[in-house]
Amino acid sequence: MTQCALDQLARISRGIKHTALLQSSPNTDEQYVSGKRLFDSRNSLYHSLPVGLKALIMSKGTVVLAYSGGLDTSCILVWLKEQGYDVIAFLANIGQDEDFEAARKKAEKLGAKKVFIEDLRSEFVEDFIWPAVQANAVYEDRYLLGTAVARPCIGRSQVEIARREGAQFVSHGATGKGNDQIRFELTCYALYPEVKIIAPWRVPEFYNRFKGRIDLMDYAQKHGIPVPVTLQAPWSMDANLMHISYESGILENPKSNAPADLYLMTKNPEESPNTPDVLEIEFSNGVPVKVTNVKESTSKDSPLDIFSYLNEIGGKHGVGRIDIVENRFIGMKSRGIYETPGGTILFQAHLDIETFTMDKEVRRIKQGLGIKFAELVYNGFWYSPECDFVRHCINKSQENVEGKVQLSVFKGQVYIMGRESPKSLYNEELVSMDVQGDYDPCDASGFIRINAVRLREHHRLQGLSSVKK
Secondary structure (H helix, E strand, O other): OOHHHHHHHHHHHHHHHHHHHHOOOOOOHHHHHHHHHHHHOOHHHHOOOOHHHHHHHHOOEEEEEEOOOOHHHHHHHHHHHHOOEEEEEEEEEOOOOOOHHHHHHHHHHOOOOEEEEEEOHHHHHHHHHHHHHHHOOOEOOOEOOHHHHHHHHHHHHHHHHHHHHOOOEEEOOOOOOOOHHHHHHHHHHHHOOOOEEEOHHHOHHHHOOOOOHHHHHHHHHHOOOOOOOOOOOOOEEEEOOOOEEEEOHHHHOOOOOOOOOOOOOOOOHHHOOOOOEEEEEEEEOOEEEEEEEOOOOEEEOOHHHHHHHHHHHHHHOOOOEEEEEEEOOOOOEEEEEEEOHHHHHHHHHHHHHHHHHOOHHHHHHHHHHHHHHHHHHHOOOOOOHHHHHHHHHHHHHOOOOOEEEEEEEEOOEEEEEEEEOOOOOOOHHHHOOOOOOOOOOOHHHHHHHHHHHHHHHHHHHHHHHHHHO
16 A cells, blocks of 8 residues: 555544544534545545445434434434434334334434334333322323323433443434423433433524424425324324323414314213223222223233223223413423323322322322422423432322222213222221211310410401501
């Protein structure tokens, strides 16, 4: 080999090392372009290199993209390739209705270096939905957190893949206005502190190019990217085992009624069966361990089967629809429509068995912890020390929450019918109006007088003030 060729190889070698260093920073576009020109200027030698070595020279690094196969992440996958990244597509199966093999082929066709499809349904139920059930977690009195509890589950697996594959970057399709960017990124930073995050909807080159979903649809059409969104139904959906959420598009006007054909998980209650399903749900440590259809004498006893069956029954009867305006963590209000059939049934059933078995003052404290837990999860702090502490306290409170709740599911509603528990604090004899039991009614007189002291003093003062006026 001539000295000139050796010099060229040495310079390329230095370029490879330089590229490896640049991969540790996401803000290397100018340097990347400069380096690309360097290698392009040595066409004869560069083009003689093996394909793998060319890829190493030209790549900015490897990014694991949380990929759904929808409009945003399909376009983002192609856009990341345009920017010079090697893309690993990660698709989490958390119970959404999806043709996963078709999604794999689509990602490969769009240029993904690798595609990982992880079945996370069981761990989603056991590690994330069950703690939410124990907490009676509801955000702002109505939202059962179906999207919020899914994000730390997805993020955990995304980080595991990034570490295993030696990827320096992770990416997602969350917008710069929403909650999901916070949830994904706080999870990734907590579990992979040195990771670097590419959030296209916060990159000026991206959001100045794509003003919204219509621009993305144009981009998809030009690049031959098939997407399941049309201009006739341009709302954004997030589906998982716990719920489906709908927002954006025509739903951004909070006065507009949701189209009748929007709902995918639940029937219109008006069109649901005219006979109820009667269920018995058995709890242990505050989580369901068995569900039985009383009329059909069928039962489910694995976490995934239990939740899936409750979704089926709730969906059949139109349970769990809400249309709300909520407060995003980032500071703005948003309109969201949610379907949470199984989660709504469990919320009602757990609330009942917990009240039946838990001490009044313990439950009062636990109620406050449940509100705090819901806020932490909604805001993306699942992997924070405070959320870990709150979950530990809630889990401790559930030690005696066991027993069976019987309920009816009918026309969009859940009706509690009865309950039983070996840990019940309900004393039938003590509370009975027909039996004296171990209780002296005279004791109530002193109890009432003691509680009246404060009221008497307050109104005495108010009376004096009125006289002075």
